[in-house]
Amino acid sequence: MDVLNLKLQDFSGMSFDCDCGMKHSLEIEQIVYGQEITQDIIQAAHQYSAGGKILTVCDQHTYKAFGKNVQEAFLNAGLDSSVYLFTSMHNLLPDNRQIGKLLIEIPNDISLMVAVGSGVINDITRLVSYKMKIPYMVVCTAPSMDGYASATSSLIIDSTKNTITGHLPKAILADENVLHKAPGHMIKAGFGDVIGKLTALVDWDLGVIVLHEQKCPVIVSMVNQAVEKCIKNAQGVRNNDKQVVANVFEALTIAGVTMGLNKNTRPASGAEHHLAHYWDLKAIEQNKEHALHGESVGIGTVVICRLYELAKKVLPQGIQCPSPGYITELLQKAGAMVSPTQIGVTRQDFEDSLVHGH
Ligand SMILES: [Zn+2]
Ligand SMILES: [Zn+2]
Incomplete structure (x- = not known):
């Protein structure tokens, strides 16, 4: 099955024996977009x-x-x-x-x-x-x-x-x-959640090397292809460009689908999501409204890329993470937020999140 050329609606109910050795299947019966x-x-x-x-x-x-x-x-x-x-x-x-x-x-x-x-x-x-x-x-x-x-x-x-x-x-x-017609900040948040897949996939690479996890190249390609489409026209997120909104929705749905196909969250969620969840928790504890999930994830992606950059010398061979500058540029192109301070994360909570947010 050529899953990389499927339309969103074709993913529903899909089931195939993959070269990675797994049988991938999805129990969602209908996906309709149009x-x-x-x-x-x-x-x-x-x-x-x-x-x-x-x-x-x-x-x-x-x-x-x-x-x-x-x-x-x-x-x-x-x-x-x-x-x-x-x-x-x-x-x-x-x-x-x-x-x-x-x-x-x-x-x-x-x-x-x-x-x-x-x-x-x-x-x-x-x-x-x-x-x-x-x-x-x-x-x-x-x-x-x-x-x-x-x-x-x-x-x-x-x-x-x-x-x-x-x-x-x-x-x-x-x-x-x-x-x-969705509010602009929600579409920007969606873009942030899409960008988070870049570090999620690097974490998965690390999981393969350090924890001997299994990784499916087909699923990785599905995620990469969907993310790539969004990155190509990040600017369009700013003005709710129809095609860009469609691309963001497609990437988010494919992210969900791939987690279903892989039976875990590796394809779409890594350390950037852990940081986002930690910041949410702190805001809830302090009775403050927390940022949208995708806003926190986008910012978390910048932070995790910086951590990978700092850890460069001790990382196993083959681990390649985008630079924090590149992610910042992408988010800024889309008009999305890039720094924890923009969503009200204090210095102390930020430091704590790096230690405990996992
Ligand atoms: Zn997410
Ligand atoms: Zn597979």
Whole structure:
């Protein structure tokens, strides 16, 4: 199978015996990206609800962005759907409070949950549907992070960030026009998460040498190819260029897909993600709002490249990391942030993150 030339939608349900010796397979049944995808959304909801009740989960922003349209389309198509709207005035957090609220209020005869949103809505809906033992699908509203195609949720439980087991969405659907209209800072964050793959792959190389891990060249090529497309036109991130937004969404989805194919997070997450998670944790502990995942990851990538540069003399042969200057330049081209101070990380927390953020 020539996986490097597949379209995003062709990844759904894929399964192949790879030259690396592994059988790679992905349990997401549908990935849809394009214009005018309302019929696809209706069809998927119809299929996975099997005629039962649907709960469409949104917050105020995502309801306006696309949730209202999705709900109207469901009702017009005769589907039995209601909306659960998170009404938090501040940024919605995926914490005990919001998860508990949804679990208390969700009717117990729901057959399918439909998340309309990005990171937080997807993480909460994934967990609640998993606990309810019902399927869920996600309608994406921003290309801001790589968690759509993941089986775990990043949740804040008792003021600490945890990775909690859930399940994969049955379908991931994204309307090109909706993503294109996503807030600029979310697209920049998505670009930052994409750039993080560069250090994730270097970490994987190190894992092969130091820990004798297995690495799949096909998966590495899939990630590299998707990242390369985004890098080529980093400038376009600044003005929500349609093709660039499509490339960023594709790269983020492929990142998620490759983690599924490889059955671990190596292809898309390394030390840059550990730093990002540490900074998030510190902000939560201090009751401060933390940066978007991709913003922290982009900045974390600059820091990790600098660490690789400092460690150059002691690194095993064959480990090649981009220079911090190159990553900084890419992020700046895209209008994204490059320094921990820009997201409120203190000097002390920064130093601690280098020691403990792993
Ligand atoms: Zn990420
Ligand atoms: Zn392989």
